[in-house]
Amino acid sequence: MSELDQLRQEAEQLKNQIRDARKACAEATLSLRLHTTLTQGHLAKIYAMHWGTDSRLLVSASQDGKLIIWDSYTTNKVHSIPLYSFWVMTCEYAPSGNYLACDGLDNICSTYSLKTGEGNVHVSHELAGHTGYLSCFQFLDDNQIVTSSADTTCACGALKRASRQPPFTGHTGDVMSLSLAPNTRLFVSGACDASAKLWDVPKGMCRQTFTGHESDINGICFFPKNNAFATGSDDATCRLFDLRADQELMTYSHDNIICRITSVSFSKSGCLLLTGCLGVTDDGMVVATGSWDSFLKIWN
Amino acid sequence: AGSGDVRTPLIPALRRQRQIEDIITKMQDDKTGGVPIRTVKSFLSKIPSVVTGTDVVQWLMKNLSIEDPVEAIHLGSLIAAQGYIFPISDHVLTMKDDGTFYRFQAPYFWPSNCWEPENTDYAIYLCKRTMQNKARLELADYEAENLARLQRAFARKWEFIFMQAEAQVKIDRKKDKTERKILDSQERAFWDVHRPVPGCVNTTEMDIRKCRRLKNPQKVKKSVYGVTEESQSQSPVHIPSQPIRKTTKDDIRKQITFLNAQIDRHCLKMSKVAESLIAYTEQYVEYDPFITPAEPSNPWISDDITLWDIEMSKEPSQQRVKRWGFSFDEILKDQVGRDQFLRFLESEFSSENLRFWLAVQDLKKQPLQDVANRVEEIWQEFLAPGAPSAINLDSHSYEITSQNVKDGGRYTFEDAQEHIYKLMKSDSYARFLRSSAYQDLLLAKKKGKSLAGKRLTGLMQSS
Numbered sequence: 001m002s003e004l005d006q007l008r009q010e011a012e013q014l015k016n017q018i019r020d021a022r023k024a025c026a027e028a029t030l031s032l033r034l035h036t037t038l039t040q041g042h043l044a045k046i047y048a049m050h051w052g053t054d055s056r057l058l059v060s061a062s063q064d065g066k067l068i069i070w071d072s073y074t075t076n077k078v079h080s081i082p083l084y085s086f087w088v089m090t091c092e093y094a095p096s097g098n099y100l101a102c103d104g105l106d107n108i109c110s111t112y113s114l115k116t117g118e119g120n121v122h123v124s125h126e127l128a129g130h131t132g133y134l135s136c137f138q139f140l141d142d143n144q145i146v147t148s149s150a151d152t153t154c155a156c157g158a159l160k161r162a163s164r165q166p167p168f169t170g171h172t173g174d175v176m177s178l179s180l181a182p183n184t185r186l187f188v189s190g191a192c193d194a195s196a197k198l199w200d201v202p203k204g205m206c207r208q209t210f211t212g213h214e215s216d217i218n219g220i221c222f223f224p225k226n227n228a229f230a231t232g233s234d235d236a237t238c239r240l241f242d243l244r245a246d247q248e249l250m251t252y253s254h255d256n257i258i259c260r261i262t263s264v265s266f267s268k269s270g271c272l273l274l275t276g277c278l279g280v281t282d283d284g285m286v287v288a289t290g291s292w293d294s295f296l297k298i299w300n
Numbered sequence: 301a302g303s304g305d306v307r308t309p310l311i312p313a314l315r316r317q318r319q320i321e322d323i324i325t326k327m328q329d330d331k332t333g334g335v336p337i338r339t340v341k342s343f344l345s346k347i348p349s350v351v352t353g354t355d356v357v358q359w360l361m362k363n364l365s366i367e368d369p370v371e372a373i374h375l376g377s378l379i380a381a382q383g384y385i386f387p388i389s390d391h392v393l394t395m396k397d398d399g400t401f402y403r404f405q406a407p408y409f410w411p412s413n414c415w416e417p418e419n420t421d422y423a424i425y426l427c428k429r430t431m432q433n434k435a436r437l438e439l440a441d442y443e444a445e446n447l448a449r450l451q452r453a454f455a456r457k458w459e460f461i462f463m464q465a466e467a468q469v470k471i472d473r474k475k476d477k478t479e480r481k482i483l484d485s486q487e488r489a490f491w492d493v494h495r496p497v498p499g500c501v502n503t504t505e506m507d508i509r510k511c512r513r514l515k516n517p518q519k520v521k522k523s524v525y526g527v528t529e530e531s532q533s534q535s536p537v538h539i540p541s542q543p544i545r546k547t548t549k550d551d552i553r554k555q556i557t558f559l560n561a562q563i564d565r566h567c568l569k570m571s572k573v574a575e576s577l578i579a580y581t582e583q584y585v586e587y588d589p590f591i592t593p594a595e596p597s598n599p600w601i602s603d604d605i606t607l608w609d610i611e612m613s614k615e616p617s618q619q620r621v622k623r624w625g626f627s628f629d630e631i632l633k634d635q636v637g638r639d640q641f642l643r644f645l646e647s648e649f650s651s652e653n654l655r656f657w658l659a660v661q662d663l664k665k666q667p668l669q670d671v672a673n674r675v676e677e678i679w680q681e682f683l684a685p686g687a688p689s690a691i692n693l694d695s696h697s698y699e700i701t702s703q704n705v706k707d708g709g710r711y712t713f714e715d716a717q718e719h720i721y722k723l724m725k726s727d728s729y730a731r732f733l734r735s736s737a738y739q740d741l742l743l744a745k746k747k748g749k750s751l752a753g754k755r756l757t758g759l760m761q762s763s
Binding site for chain 1: 559569581584
């Protein structure tokens, strides 16, 4: 047997061992009910949206080539930023409210500075390096941003020096989404290889891998406490994974759900898991949904 | 997922379509309690083979155990938007819970047949509609515009299209009158899905992010009207996903290291983990505005922003203070909580721990060019021999940190920070919770509530 085959065999044996060990831990089952589906209106396309940490301002990106920042409470537009490209797939607000980031089909993450003296918004930095479109990013702070891309990697880039650590590799499919853990420098990513991975930013490595989904994972979100996270997938299920148990806790699915799940978000206590194209505010008061019908709706 | 084997991508759209088709088939099965399909007498003629919106909604609620009619209507609309059932008098595909008439789509036109009709087909369709002198086949405004546009685009082969349209009209004429009514409406519904009314979502459009992956290599281009023509343009070539690299020995070695780490990892039982998550949600449920109404009121509902004013003020509410006691992280997260804790530590002359922790948090957010300086400052302030705010580290931790400082990066003090965090948590934090400072705050609002109330009403009266 060649060395390659021997190694393969060794890997298989380890996997079987792990599977048995996990089974031994899986002696309990949870059961939960599906809460009501929130109906959505439909018209033109919003591709992405994100709340600011003040739970009032939110940014939306639409296929009309604009980023709009809304004061969701008064429904006034605070900024309207025309983009170079019509193909925006995701947008993000820095926790400080000072920066916005968005991507285009050019695989570059452009950040916009919002608090310039002059009052107009312009591009402050550009982060290149990915060789596939950017599916998601989140600001760690005003100087660092974590990105995920269709080139199957994630990366952590520093804005002001436009440099980056070596990328986080490991996924074998487009990485569609990521979520930062509350209070720590960890994040999880979900990809088209149907797996989710937990990454350690300071150490630059993958700590754990979670499988179970049958198809692309489109959305991922940490539980309010950083021990668990939920994923939404093309297989029309959501799953809850726990870091300490190192496996899937349960699957949420329903015969009446006939669509793929694109985004998930927890309510403040973690009691409710909302799915769709949406985001829950930091203070947990409302959820905003954005849709291909060009409308953003705020629900509570 | 296997290691390095080629996974045939599941086609979620197909799975979804099969689900809908199951529902639709059951709905039409009158032997097992399907929806009543009738011919309705109208003014001068009969309307064949229809069902009402209400009947559909009722059926969905009964057979899919849906309690809320709104959810059933939503599901019905989704099924309609995909083109499996359609309103006979409207191009817009939604479901209404009333006497509106709907018809089921013919399996020939089902989306699962992988239709991607070309514009030539659409042109033939619109063209033949203009050839038939029937009020019900008159073109809508947007259809007339589409036809005009297609005539310009296909100017050179319009004669061919015209001939195909005539041929279709001939075929149609041979059919029975009632059958034609039904087929015409089904054909129109098919085009409503693939060439929707402006303003409607095109449900056949794929998420652009998934487009580039080879979805269905078996898909064969076919024409709705059986038109075969050499000059018909080929469909754009699908760019296959990134070619799979052959796994090397190195890849597998890495995998083995990873798997070994996984086995060695101590993992908790699911029951314990589930208990802990449930305990968390139970504790925080009162802080979740989706479940427990916010006090005094949720500004989004009542339009009264008192709640936000209270949160911005320096005086924390009792609920907020209570939360600081849930975990050490809670008090560290809250600005007001941190201030209170800092004040308490100052009274005990041990504030250097918290100040160190905060300085290290801040360091991690600094731009790269400032990092080296900050590292030096923190070292001098808290750790260097003779430091003004010396913190207490064990010798091992001190060793590691002094080594790290030489390279001065964002995570230089990670080890030290963790040590100090644990120290504060087990020692100072526990004492803080027992302290009169904290206890007073916890109870303070009970005393001060009436005062605050009076103050507010005072304000309102004077304005």
